[in-house]
Amino acid sequence: MIELYELAGQDPSARFSPYCWRIRMALAHKGLHAKLIPWHFGERRLPGGNMQVPVLVDHGHVVADSTAIARYLEDAYPTGPSLFGGENAEAHANFILAWTDQVLQPALFPLVAPDLPQHIKPDALPAWRATREERLGMSLAEAAARREQYLAAAHAAMGPLRHVLANQAFLGGSEPTYADYTVFGAFQWVRCGSGREILAEDDPIFGWRDQLLDLFDGLAGDCKVAEAA
Amino acid sequence: MIELYELAGQDPSARFSPYCWRIRMALAHKGLHAKLIPWHFGERRLPGGNMQVPVLVDHGHVVADSTAIARYLEDAYPTGPSLFGGENAEAHANFILAWTDQVLQPALFPLVAPDLPQHIKPDALPAWRATREERLGMSLAEAAARREQYLAAAHAAMGPLRHVLANQAFLGGSEPTYADYTVFGAFQWVRCGSGREILAEDDPIFGWRDQLLDLFDGLAGDCKVAEAA
Numbered sequence: 001m002i003e004l005y006e007l008a009g010q011d012p013s014a015r016f017s018p019y020c021w022r023i024r025m026a027l028a029h030k031g032l033h034a035k036l037i038p039w040h041f042g043e044r045r046l047p048g049g050n051m052q053v054p055v056l057v058d059h060g061h062v063v064a065d066s067t068a069i070a071r072y073l074e075d076a077y078p079t080g081p082s083l084f085g086g087e088n089a090e091a092h093a094n095f096i097l098a099w100t101d102q103v104l105q106p107a108l109f110p111l112v113a114p115d116l117p118q119h120i121k122p123d124a125l126p127a128w129r130a131t132r133e134e135r136l137g138m139s140l141a142e143a144a145a146r147r148e149q150y151l152a153a154a155h156a157a158m159g160p161l162r163h164v165l166a167n168q169a170f171l172g173g174s175e176p177t178y179a180d181y182t183v184f185g186a187f188q189w190v191r192c193g194s195g196r197e198i199l200a201e202d203d204p205i206f207g208w209r210d211q212l213l214d215l216f217d218g219l220a221g222d223c224k225v226a227e228a229a
Numbered sequence: 230m231i232e233l234y235e236l237a238g239q240d241p242s243a244r245f246s247p248y249c250w251r252i253r254m255a256l257a258h259k260g261l262h263a264k265l266i267p268w269h270f271g272e273r274r275l276p277g278g279n280m281q282v283p284v285l286v287d288h289g290h291v292v293a294d295s296t297a298i299a300r301y302l303e304d305a306y307p308t309g310p311s312l313f314g315g316e317n318a319e320a321h322a323n324f325i326l327a328w329t330d331q332v333l334q335p336a337l338f339p340l341v342a343p344d345l346p347q348h349i350k351p352d353a354l355p356a357w358r359a360t361r362e363e364r365l366g367m368s369l370a371e372a373a374a375r376r377e378q379y380l381a382a383a384h385a386a387m388g389p390l391r392h393v394l395a396n397q398a399f400l401g402g403s404e405p406t407y408a409d410y411t412v413f414g415a416f417q418w419v420r421c422g423s424g425r426e427i428l429a430e431d432d433p434i435f436g437w438r439d440q441l442l443d444l445f446d447g448l449a450g451d452c453k454v455a456e457a458a
Contacts, residue, residue: 085321088314091402092321098389099328160327173320 001035002027005046005055008038009119013224016119016193018105018185019066020054021220025181026070028216030080042124067097070178083178093179096171099160100182107150107157108186108198110136114144115194115228151198158205165204169211176212184212188220195226230264231256234275234284237267238348242453245348245422247334247414248295249283250449254410255299257445259309271353296326299407312407322408325400328389329411336379336386337415337427339365343373344423344457380427387434394433398440405441413441417449424455 004027007017015021027034039046039053046055048062056063056072063072074083074090084090113132117140120128129140136143143150161183164171171179187209190198199206213221233256236246244250256263268275268282275284277291285292285301292301303312303319313319342361346369349357358369365372372379390412393400400408416438419427428435442450 082317085317086315087402088311088406089318089321091397092314092318092325092400092406092408094397095328095389095393095400095408096321096324098392099324102388102392159331160324163327163331164324168320168323171321171324173316177317177321179321179324 001059002032003037003057004034005037005039005053005057007053008040010040010121011119011224012038014119014192014226015223016116016189016226017053018189021185021188022066022178022181023054023056023069024219025176025184025212025216026073026083026178028219029083029176029178029181030073030077032073032077032080040121040124041128042121066182085172085177089172089177093177093182096179097182100186103157104154104161104183104186105189107154108190110143110150111147111154111196111198112190112194114140114147115196115226118226119193154198162204165208170208176215180208180212184209184220188223192223192226195228230288231261232266232286233263234266234268234282234286236282237269239269239350240348240453241267243348243421243455244452245345245418245455246282247418250414250417251295251407251410252283252285252298253448254413254441254445255302255312255407257448258312258405258407258410259302259306261302261306261309269350269353270357271350295411314401314406318401318406322406322411325408326411329415332386333383333390333412333415334418336383337419339372339379340376340383340425340427341419341423343369343376344425344455347455348422383427391433394437399437405444409437409441413438413449417452421452421455424457 004020004023006015006020006024008014009016015024034056044051046053047057048055048064050062050064052064054064054066054069056069058072058076063069070083084093113136116132117125117129133139168174170176171183187205190196199209233252235244235249235253237243238245263285273280275282276286277284277293279291279293281293283293283295283298285298287301287305292298299312313322342365345361346354346358362368397403399405400412416434419425428438
C-alpha cells in the first residue's frame with residue numbers, strides 16, 4: 001500500500017500545498033493509487049521523523065521531499081508512463097523545478113499568504129503567522145495592501161513560462177511531465193490556498209492550467225477553491 | 230557545404246554574439262563542419278534577406294534564427310548526437326531558452342553593452358549606440374557607472390542556474406545539450422564581448438563554463454577574450 005501524507009486545511013477538503021500537488025499529480029501520472037493521510041501545520045506525527053509534507057510511505061519505505069519522491073516513483077515504477085521522459089529531459093526539468101522554487105513560488109507567496117490563515121488551525125496560527133511574516137518582512141495585512149504591486153511582479157516573473165506555453169501545449173511537449181506538475185502546484189497553491197484568480201482568460205498559462213485541472217478525471221479541478229479572505 | 234554567417238568584431242577574431250555561439254556549439258555537437266562567414270553590424274549582405282545573424286546556409290537552403298537553426302540541424306542530421314535528447318527534453322529545453330532570452334541575457338546586457346563599442350566598426354557605431362542606449366534607457370557610460378548594481382541583479386537572476394549546476398554537470402545531465410549551449414552563449418557574450426570576469430571561481434557556473442570552454446578541442450575557449458574597456 002502507498003500512503004501519502006499531505007497538507008490539509010481546517011476544512012478537510014482543502015488541499016493547498018504546492019509540493020503535495022506535485023506528488024498527487026505524479027502518482028496519478030504513474031497510475032498509482034495512494035491512501036491520502038491529511039496532516040496539518042503544527043502536527044508532529046509524520047513517518048521517519050519528518051517535519052514537512054509530502055511524505056510518501058510505499059509498503060513501509062519512507063520517502064520525504066517532493067523532488068525525492070518523484071525520483072523514487074520514476075525508479076520504483078518504471079513500467080508506468082515516465083514522469084520525465086529520459087535522462088536529458090529530467091536534467092532539463094531540474095531547471096524548471098529550480099525556477100519554480102526560487103522564482104515563481106517566491107513571487108506568488110505574498111499574493112497567497114494573506115489568504116492562508118483560513119486554513120490554519122487556531123492553535124497553530126500564531127507560529128504559522130510569525131514565520132510567514134518574517135519571510136515576507138512585513139505583516140500579512142501589509143502584504144495584502146501591496147497586492148497590485150506583487151501581482152505585477154509575479155506576472156513579470158511568469159514571462160518565460162508564458163512564452164513557452166504560447167508555443168506548446170505543455171512544458172513536457174504534447175503531454176505533461178513532472179515539470180508541468182511542479183509549476184502547476186504553484187497555481188494550485190493560489191487557487192486552493194487563496195482562491196483569487198490571478199490569470200486572465202487569454203493568458204496561455206490559463207489555458208494550460210485548465211488542461212491540467214481536467215486531467216485524471218478532474219483530480220485537481222475537483223479540489224475545493226478557497227474563498228478569498 | 231554548410232555556411233554559417235556569424236557576427237564578427239573589428240578584430241576579425243572577435244566573436245561575441247550569444248546567438249551565434251549557440252550555433253557554433255550545436256554544429257560541433259553534431260560533428261558538422263561549417264564555413265564561417267563573418268558579418269558586421271550595419272552590413273546588409275545576409276542570405277534570404279535576413280537582417281540578423283546567425284544565418285545558416287546548408288547546400289543552398291537558408292535558415293535564420295538560432296532556435297530555428299538548432300531545430301533544423303536536429304531534423305536534417307538525425308544520425309549525429311541529438312541536440313536535445315528527445316521530445317520531452319526538447320520541450321523542457323524550450324523553457325531554458327525562454328529564460329535565457331527573457332531573464333539571463335537582459336540581466337547581462339547592461340554589464341556587456343558598455344564594453345562592446347570596441348567591436349563595432351566606426352561607421353556603424355552611432356546607430357548601434359543609439360539602439361543600445363534606447364534599450365538601456367540611459368547612456369552606455371551611465372550603465373557602466375551602475376555596474377555593481379547590475380552585477381548583483383544578474384547574480385540574483387542566475388539563482389536557478391547556479392542551483393542546478395551545483396547538482397549536475399550540465400543542464401542536459403551528464404553531457405551537454407543545446408540547453409547548455411544556449412546559456413553558455415550568454416557567458417561567451419560576456420567573455421568575448423566585454424572581457425570582464427563576472428563569475429567567482431567557486432561558483433558552480435564557473436566550473437560548468439570551464440567544461441564548455443574545453444569542449445570540442447577548445448572551440449570556445451580558444452576564442453579571443455575581449456579587453457575590458
